[in-house]
Amino acid sequence: MENPEVPQPPAAPPAFWRTDAGLTTIVAAAITVVSILVAVAAWRGSTAIGRASDLDGGYIQQVAMRQQELETIAGYVELDMRLPPRYQEHVLAAAQLQAAAEKLPAGSADRQLLEVRAQGERAIARVMRPFFISLPTVDAQGVAMYDREFVLRTLEDQDTRLADLQPEQVAADAVIAHNQANGFVIVGVILAVALVLLTIAQVTRGARRLPFVASGAVIGLAGSIGLVLVEAVLFHGR
Amino acid sequence: MAAELALLDLEQARGDAPMSRFARRIAIAIAIVSLLAAVVGYLQNQANTQSGNAAQRAQADAVQGADATVRARGQQFAALDTWVLGLEDRITVANLGSEIEYAPLDQLGTLQAARLAAAALADRTAALSRLDLAAEAGPRTDPSVIWAKLSATAREQFQIEAMQDADNELANAWGRQGAAYSAMLAIVAVALYLLGLSLTLDVRRAKALVAVAGVVLALFAGGWTAVQAGTAPHAAPIEAANAYAEGMVDLMAATGPAGYSAAVDAFTKAVDARPTFARAYANRGSALLAAASPEQPFGGQYITLIPDAALAAAAADFEQAVRLGSRDTQVLWGLGVVLYDQALRGKRGLIDESIGYTSEAMARSAAAPVPRYNLGDALLAAGRIDEARSAYEGAIARTIWSDVDARTPRGAGVQVSIAVSAFTSLEVLRAAKPELDATISEVQARIAWAVGKGTTDPMPNAAGGAVDGLVVDAFPSFLQWRGNLTGATDATILGVLWWYRGKGESDWSLIPTMSALATRPETNTGGSTSHFGIAQFTGVTRPARCLPTGTYRVEIYADGRKIGSAESDSPTAYVALAARDIGAVFCHPADWTVSAASTLGRSAFATGPGGDRDAGVMHLAQPSSGGGETAMRAVLDLLQAELASRLGQTLTPVASGDASSQVMSLLGLQRSVTYPGGAAIFTSALDADGSAYATWVYGPYEWFQSGDWAWVNSSFRRLE
Numbered sequence: 028m029e030n031p032e033v034p035q036p037p038a039a040p041p042a043f044w045r046t047d048a049g050l051t052t053i054v055a056a057a058i059t060v061v062s063i064l065v066a067v068a069a070w071r072g073s074t075a076i077g078r079a080s081d082l083d084g085g086y087i088q089q090v091a092m093r094q095q096e097l098e099t100i101a102g103y104v105e106l107d108m109r110l111p112p113r114y115q116e117h118v119l120a121a122a123q124l125q126a127a128a129e130k131l132p133a134g135s136a137d138r139q140l141l142e143v144r145a146q147g148e149r150a151i152a153r154v155m156r157p158f159f160i161s162l163p164t165v166d167a168q169g170v171a172m173y174d175r176e177f178v179l180r181t182l183e184d185q186d187t188r189l190a191d192l193q194p195e196q197v198a199a200d201a202v203i204a205h206n207q208a209n210g211f212v213i214v215g216v217i218l219a220v221a222l223v224l225l226t227i228a229q230v231t232r233g234a235r236r237l238p239f240v241a242s243g244a245v246i247g248l249a250g251s252i253g254l255v256l257v258e259a260v261l262f263h264g265r
Numbered sequence: 266m267a268a269e270l271a272l273l274d275l276e277q278a279r280g281d282a283p284m285s286r287f288a289r290r291i292a293i294a295i296a297i298v299s300l301l302a303a304v305v306g307y308l309q310n311q312a313n314t315q316s317g318n319a320a321q322r323a324q325a326d327a328v329q330g331a332d333a334t335v336r337a338r339g340q341q342f343a344a345l346d347t348w349v350l351g352l353e354d355r356i357t358v359a360n361l362g363s364e365i366e367y368a369p370l371d372q373l374g375t376l377q378a379a380r381l382a383a384a385a386l387a388d389r390t391a392a393l394s395r396l397d398l399a400a401e402a403g404p405r406t407d408p409s410v411i412w413a414k415l416s417a418t419a420r421e422q423f424q425i426e427a428m429q430d431a432d433n434e435l436a437n438a439w440g441r442q443g444a445a446y447s448a449m450l451a452i453v454a455v456a457l458y459l460l461g462l463s464l465t466l467d468v469r470r471a472k473a474l475v476a477v478a479g480v481v482l483a484l485f486a487g488g489w490t491a492v493q494a495g496t497a498p499h500a501a502p503i504e505a506a507n508a509y510a511e512g513m514v515d516l517m518a519a520t521g522p523a524g525y526s527a528a529v530d531a532f533t534k535a536v537d538a539r540p541t542f543a544r545a546y547a548n549r550g551s552a553l554l555a556a557a558s559p560e561q562p563f564g565g566q567y568i569t570l571i572p573d574a575a576l577a578a579a580a581a582d583f584e585q586a587v588r589l590g591s592r593d594t595q596v597l598w599g600l601g602v603v604l605y606d607q608a609l610r611g612k613r614g615l616i617d618e619s620i621g622y623t624s625e626a627m628a629r630s631a632a633a634p635v636p637r638y639n640l641g642d643a644l645l646a647a648g649r650i651d652e653a654r655s656a657y658e659g660a661i662a663r664t665i666w667s668d669v670d671a672r673t674p675r676g677a678g679v680q681v682s683i684a685v686s687a688f689t690s691l692e693v694l695r696a697a698k699p700e701l702d703a704t705i706s707e708v709q710a711r712i713a714w715a716v717g718k719g720t721t722d723p724m725p726n727a728a729g730g731a732v733d734g735l736v737v738d739a740f741p742s743f744l745q746w747r748g749n750l751t752g753a754t755d756a757t758i759l760g761v762l763w764w765y766r767g768k769g770e771s772d773w774s775l776i777p778t779m780s781a782l783a784t785r786p787e788t789n790t791g792g793s794t795s796h797f798g799i800a801q802f803t804g805v806t807r808p809a810r811c812l813p814t815g816t817y818r819v820e821i822y823a824d825g826r827k828i829g830s831a832e833s834d835s836p837t838a839y840v841a842l843a844a845r846d847i848g849a850v851f852c853h854p855a856d857w858t859v860s861a862a863s864t865l866g867r868s869a870f871a872t873g874p875g876g877d878r879d880a881g882v883m884h885l886a887q888p889s890s891g892g893g894e895t896a897m898r899a900v901l902d903l904l905q906a907e908l909a910s911r912l913g914q915t916l917t918p919v920a921s922g923d924a925s926s927q928v929m930s931l932l933g934l935q936r937s938v939t940y941p942g943g944a945a946i947f948t949s950a951l952d953a954d955g956s957a958y959a960t961w962v963y964g965p966y967e968w969f970q971s972g973d974w975a976w977v978n979s980s981f982r983r984l985e
Contacts, residue, residue, distance in 0.1 A: 055471035058462065059478040062455040066482075070448030077316075077444040081437055084320045088433065091327030095334050102338035106345065113353075125889075125954070136369040139888035143367050146886040146956040147360030150866060151353050154846050156985065157408040157807075158349055184667060187594045190630055222458075230465060 051229065054240055058225045061247045065218045068254055072211030075204050082201035089194035096189050100182045103160055104175055111163045114155050115171035121148035122169035203262050210257035214250055221247035288464055291476060295460050298483045302453040305490050309446030315498075316439035319432045326429030333422040340418040347394035348411060354387035356846060359866025363886035405844055405865070407808035416517035423513040427506035427535070430544060438498035445493050449486045456483035505539035508532070512545065516552055525556035543589035547596045550582030554603070573610060579603050587622075598626035598636050605643045609697040616647045634663035638687040641708070642694050645701060657708055660687065661715045674719065681782050684716040688762060689775035696772070710825030717758030717782045717825070730757055730823040734794055737819050737833035741811045741852035742803035742841075742980035744779060746819045746831065747794040750786060753823055759786060760822035763800055764832075767815045778805050782822075804850050804984045809843035811852035811980065836976050843984055844869035847884035849929065849958065852980035854973065870961075877943070878964025880977045882929075889955020897934045898923065900949035900957045905938060908947075908963060914940045929958045929983050944969050946978055 128141035156162055161178040163171040183189055224243030228236045361380035368376050459479030466472040512531030519525045532549035536542050557575030571579075583600035586593075601623030608616040620643045627636040637660030644653035662669045664683045675683075688709055695705045714724045730753030738745040744763055753759060762780045764773040779800035786796040802812050818832035839852035842859055846866050853871040860879065863869045870881020885900060901923065909916045916938040926935035926948055933950025945963030952958060960981045962974045 051466060051468040052471040052474065055462075055466060055468075055475045059459060059475060062458055062478075063482070066448070066451035066455045069451035069454075070444070073447030073451075074444040077440045081320075081440055084324065084436065085433075087324055088327045088429070091324070091331060095327070095331045098331060098334050099338070102334070102341075106338070106342055109342065109346065110349070113349075117353075121954075128889075136367070139367045140364060140369070140372070142888045142955060143363050143886045144360070146889070146954050147357070147363060149954055149956075150360060150847070150884070150886070151356045153848050153985070154352050154356055155349060157845055158345065184632065187630065187633075191593050226462065229462070229471075 050236070050240065054225055054229045054236075054243075057240075057244060057247065058222065058229065061218055061222050061225060061243075061250070064247075064251055064254060065215055065222060068211050068215035068218055068250075071254075071258060072208050072215060075208035075211055079201050079204035079208055082197055082204055086194050086197045086201055089192050089197050093189065093192040093194055096186065096192065097183070100186060100189075101179065103182060104179050107160045107178065108173060108175060110155060110159060111171045111173045114152055114159075114163060115165075115169070117148045117152040117155070118165050118171060119169040121145045121152065124148060207257060207262035210253075210261060214253040214257055217246060217253060218250035221250055287472070287476075291460050291464055294480060294483070295457060298453055298456050298460065298479075301483065301487055301490070302450060302457065305446050305449045305453055305486065308490065308494060309443055309450060312439050312443035312446055316436050316443055319436035319439060319500075323429050323432035323436055326425050326432055330422060330425040330429060333425050334419075337418040337422050341415045344394055344415060344418070345411070347390060351387060351390040351394055352846070354383060354390050356866040358383045358387055359846075359864060360886065362864075362867065367888060405846060405869070407843065407845070409807040410520070413518040413520065417514050419517070420510045420514050423510035424506045427509040427542075427544070428503075430542070431501035431506065431539060434541060435498055435500055442493055442498065445489070449490055449493075452482050452486040456480070456486065501539040501542070505535045505542055505545070508534035508538060509542065509545050509548075512548060512552070516548060516555075519552075519555065522556050522558075525552045528552040529556055541589055543586040543591040544593075546582045546589065547586035547591055547593065547599070550579040550586065550599060550603075551595075553579040553582065554599075571606075573607075576603055576607055576610075580607060592625075592629075594626050594629045597622045597629070598639070601626055601636070601643070602639055605639065605646070606693075608643075608646065609693065616643060619643045620647060632663055632667060632669075634660045634683050635686065637663060638683075638690060642690050645704065645708075646694060646698060650704060654708075657711065658721065661712055662721050664712075664716055665719055665721070680716050680719075681780070682777050684712050684782055685762065685775055685777040685780045687712055688780075689777070692773065692775065706827070709827075710822070712825070713760045713782050713822050714758055714825035717760065724825065730754075730759075730828060732796075732821050732823075732829040735819070735821065735829045735831040736794070737817055737831050739812065739817045739833050739835040740979050741836060741839035741976050742801070742850075742982055744800045744802065744812070744817055744819070745797060746821070747789060747797040748821070748829065748831075749794050750796040750821075758782065758822075758824050760820075760825070761798055761800065762820045762822070764818040764820070765813070765815055766818070767813065770815075773818060776800075776802075778802070801982065803841050803852055803980060804843070804982050809841040809850045809984060811839040811841045814838045836973075839976065839980070842869055842871050844882065845984055847882065848984050849882040849884065850982050850984040851880065851882055851960070851977065853880055853977055873964065873968075878962075878968050880962040880974075881960070882981055883957075883959040884952075885957040885959065887955065887957055893951060894934070896951060896955075896957060897949040900959045901934060901936045901947050904947040904949070904959055904961050905936070905945075908938075908945055908961065909940075912940060916940050916945065928960065929981050931958065933958075942966065946974065948978075948981075 122145075124141050124145035128138045128145060131138035131141065160182070161173070163173040165171050221243045224239045224246065228239035228243055231239065358380060361376055361383055365373060365376045365380065456479045459475045459482070463472050463476035463479065466475060508531050512528045512535060515524060515528035515531055519528060529549055529552045532545045532552060535545035536549065539545070553575055554571060557571045557579075580600065580603040583596055583603060586596050587600060601619045601621075604615040604619035604622065608614075608619055620640065623636055623640045623643055627633070627640055630636060637656050641653045641656035641660060644650075644656055664680050664687075665674060667673050667675045674680075691705050691709055695702055711724055715721055730750060732748045732750045735746060735748035738747070746761065760780075760782045763776045765776050766773045779802055781800070786798045789795055789797045803809055812835055814835050814837060816832055816834050818830060820830040821828050838855050840855050840857070841850055841852055843850040844863075847869060849869065854873065857871040857873050857879070860870045860872045860881070863881070867885070868881060868883040870879055872879040883904075885903075887896060887900075905916050905918075917940070919937045919939065921937075923934045923936045926933055928935070928948040928950035931950035931952065933948055935946060935948045938945050938947070943963060943965040945961060947959065947961045949957055949959040960978070962978050964974060968974060
C-alpha cells in the first residue's frame with residue numbers, strides 16, 4: 028500500500044517586518060516620525076534663538092534702564108549737592124558775623140547791627156533746609172558737610188524699581204537660552220543623520236538595508252531622547 | 266489638462282513609461298508646497314525684520330529715556346534753584362527790614378536803598394522760576410508741593426518709558442511670529458521631503474503613508490500660516506504713551522482724591538488705547554486705591570477703609586498686570602495685600618493666592634521687612650501659625666537692620682515706623698479674626714520688644730510695669746497721655762501707640778507718625794498723675810496739618826505687653842498755617858483766613874471771619890546782647906502796642922503781670938491783656954541765637970469763653 032502523499036503544510040509567511048514590503052512600510056513610518064522630530068527640533072531651536080535674542084536685547088535695555096534709574100537717584104543727590112555751598116555760605120556768614128559782633132562793645136549800634144545780620148543769615152539758611160533730601164551736618168566752625176555716598180546708597184536701597192531691574196540675571200538667562208538653542212541644533216543634526224540613514228535604508232533592498240535601518244533607528248532614538256532632554260531637563264533658567 | 270496631455274505625448278514619444286496619476290498628483294502637491302515654503306519664508310523674513318526694528322526702537326527709546334531723564338533733571342535743577350534763590354531774596358528783604366530797625370542813622374539810607382533793590386531782585390527772580398505757585402501759598406508753599414509740581418518735567422521721560430515698553434512688546438510679538446514661521450518652514454521642508462520620498466517608494470502602503478503624512482503636514486503648515494498672517498501684531502498708538510505719561514504726572518502730583526481720580530482716568534485712556542499695557546494697569550490699580558482711600562490726614566493710606574468695589578477694581582488691575590507678564594515687586598506686593606484684604610472681608614479663598622504673590626514679592630526684595638510682615642499676616646489668617654512666626658522673625662530682623670548679615674542698623678525713626686505699620690495690619694487681622702487675639706498680642710509683644718531693644722534675642726517673660734488713671738488730652742496740634750505708671754524701670758521698653766477713628770467710622774487706624782515703641786515718659790511733677798507723654802503732630806507731616814476731628818486712643822505697652830488704654834474726642838477741625846520762612850506753625854479754625862498783612866520772613870497770622878479775632882506768630886531779629894527777660898518784655902510791649910494800634914483801643918494787662926510759659930518749646934513769658942469787649946494773650950521767648958519768637962491770640966470775650974482760643978494758643982510750634 029502506498030502511503031498516500033501527505034500534503035506539506037504551507038510555509039509560514041515571514042513576519043511582516045521581515046518582508047521587504049513590510050520593512051519598507053516600517054522605515055517609511057520611521058522616516059515620517061523622524062522628519063517630524065527634525066521639524067520640532069528646528070521649531071524649538073528657532074524659538075530658543077528668538078528667546079535668547081529677546082533676552083540679549085532685554086539685557087541691554089535693563090542695563091540702560093538701570094543706568095537711567097541710577098542717574099535719576101544720582102540727580103536727586105546732585106540737586107542736594109548744589110545747595111550745600113549756598114547753605115554753608117549763610118551758616119558760615121552767620122557764625123562769622125556773630126563772632127565779629129562779639130568783639131564789639133556790648134550795646135553798641137554796630138554790634139547790634141551785626142547780631143541782627145547774623146540772625147538774618149540763619150533765617151535764610153533755615154528756609155533752605157526743607158529743600159534738602161538729606162540735610163548737611165554743620166560743624167562748630169559752621170562748615171557744612173554732605174555725605175554723598177551715604178545718601179546715594181540709602182536712596183538706592185529704598186528704590187524698588189532698581190531692585191526689579193536685574194540685567195545680570197537676564198544675561199544669565201540669555202546664556203541658558205543660547206545653550207538650549209545650540210542643544211536643539213545638535214539634536215536636529217543627529218536626527219538629520221538618522222533621516223539620511225533611514226532614507227538609504229529605504230532605497231536599498233535585501234540584507235544591505237538592515238545596518239542602515241538599525242543605525243538609523245538607534246540614532247533616531249538617541250535624537251528623540253536628546254530632544255526631550257534639551258527641551259525639559261538640561262536648560263532651566265528662572 | 267492640455268499640459269497634461271502634452272506631457273503624456275512627450276513621454277510616449279521618448280518611449281518612457283507614462284507617469285502614474287499618483288506621481289502627477291504628488292508633483293503638483295510638491296509645487297504647491299514649494300510655493301507655500303516661499304510664502305512662509307517671506308513672512309518669516311518680514312516678522313524677523315519687524316521684530317528687529319521694534320527691538321532697535323526699544324533700545325533707542327532706552328537711550329532717549331536716559332536723555333529725557335537728564336533733561337528733566339536739568340529743568341528741575343533750574344526751577345528749584347531759581348525758586349530757592351527767590352526765597353533767599355525775599356528773606357533778605359525781611360532781614361534788611363530788621364537791620365533798618367537797629368541800624369545807626371548814617372547807614373539808614375544805604376540799607377533802605379539795599380532793601381528796595383533786594384525787593385526788586387526778589388520779584389525778578391520769582392518771575393524767572395517756571396513754578397507758578399501764586400494760586401497756592403506763594404513763597405510759603407511747602408517743598409513737597411513744589412516737588413509734586415516739578416513732576417510735570419518728567420512727562421517726556423514717562424512717555425518714552427511707555428513707548429519703550431510698547432516696542433519691547435511688539436518686538437516680542439513679532440519674534441514669536443518669526444519663530445512660528447520658522448517652525449512652519451521646518452514643517453514644510455519635512456512635507457516636501459516626505460512627498461518627494463513617496464515618489465521613490467515601490468511599496469503601496471509605504472508610499473501612501475509617507476505621501477499622506479506629507480500632505481497633512483503641508484495642510485497644517487498652510488493653515489497655521491494663514492492664522493498667523495491674519496493675527497499680525499500692531500504697534501501701539503502713541504495716544505497710549507501720552508495718556509500713560511499724563512497719568513504718571515497726575516499720580517505724582519496728586520495730593521488728594523481728585524488728583525488720583527485724574528490719574529485713574531488717564532491710565533484708563535492708556536489701557537483703552539493699548540489693552541496689553543501692563544504698567545498702566547498696575548499704576549491704575551495703585552491710583553484707584555489712593556483715590557478711594559479716605560482722607561489721609563496722617564500721610565498714609567488706609568487700605569482697610571477702602572470700599573469693596575475699589576478694592577476689587579484695584580485687584581483686577583493688578584491681576585491683569587501680572588497676567589500680562591508684569592513681575593514688578595510693587596505689583597506683586599500690591600496684589601498680595603489687596604487679595605489679603607479681600608480675604609479678610611469674606612473672600613477666604615483668596616488667602617492662598619495672597620500668600621503666593623506676597624511670597625514672590627518678598628523673594629524679590631530680600632532686605633524689605635514689610636512684605637514679610639504682610640506674609641506673616643496672611644499666613645496667620647490662613648492658620649499657618651508656625652510659618653507666620655518664621656515670617657515675622659525675618660521681618661523683625663529686617664526692621665532692625667537694613668543688611669541683616671552685616672548688622673547695619675536702620676534709623677530709629679524708620680524702625681519704629683515699620684514696626685508700627687505692622688501693628689496696624691495685625692489690628693486689622695484681630696478685628697477680622699477675633700479667634701487669633703492671643704497669638705496677635707503675642708506677635709505684637711514680640712515686635713515691640715525686639716524692635717525697642719534692637720535685638721532678635723528671645724524675649725524675657727517678666728512683665729514690665731502697669732499704668733492706671735490713664736487719660737488722653739487731644740489738642741489741635743498734639744496728643745497727650747497722662748497716667749500713674751508703676752513697676753517700670755529704666756530698662757523697660759515703653760511703647761505708646763496712638764490710634765484714630767474718624768467721625769462715623771467704625772475702624773481704628775494706627776497713627777505711625779505719632780506712635781513710638783521705645784520711649785521714656787515725662788514725670789508729671791505738678792499734675793494729678795505721675796507720668797505723661799506728648800506726641801506732636803503738626804509739623805511732623807508734609808505739608809503740615811492739624812489733627813483731624815475724631816476719637817483718639819492711646820495704648821501703652823511695657824516690654825511689648827499692653828498695660829493700658831484710654832481714648833478721647835478731639836476738638837473741632839483746625840487748619841495749619843505753616844510758615845517755614847520763620848520756622849513756625851500753628852492751628853487755627855477752618856473758617857479763618859491767612860492774613861494778607863503777614864510778612865514773609867517776619868510774621869504769619871490768620872484772622873477770623875468777622876475780623877474781630879486773630880492769631881499769629883512773629884519771628885523778630887534783634888540784638889542777642891539785649892538781655893533775656895528784658896528783651897522778652899520788650900517784645901510783649903511791641904505786640905501790645907501793635908494790637909492797641911490796630912484796635913484803636915487801650916489794652917490793660919491783667920493784674921498778675923507777665924508769667925513764665927512754654928512758648929514754642931522755649932521758656933518764655935506770657936502776658937494777658939483785656940480791652941473793652943475782648944482779651945488777648947501774648948507770649949514771647951528767645952531763640953538760641955537771641956532772636957525772638959512771639960505769638961498772640963485775641964478776640965471778643967465770648968470767643969475766649971468758648972475755649973477755642975486755648976486750642977489755638979496751645980498749637981504754636983517750631984517748624985524745622
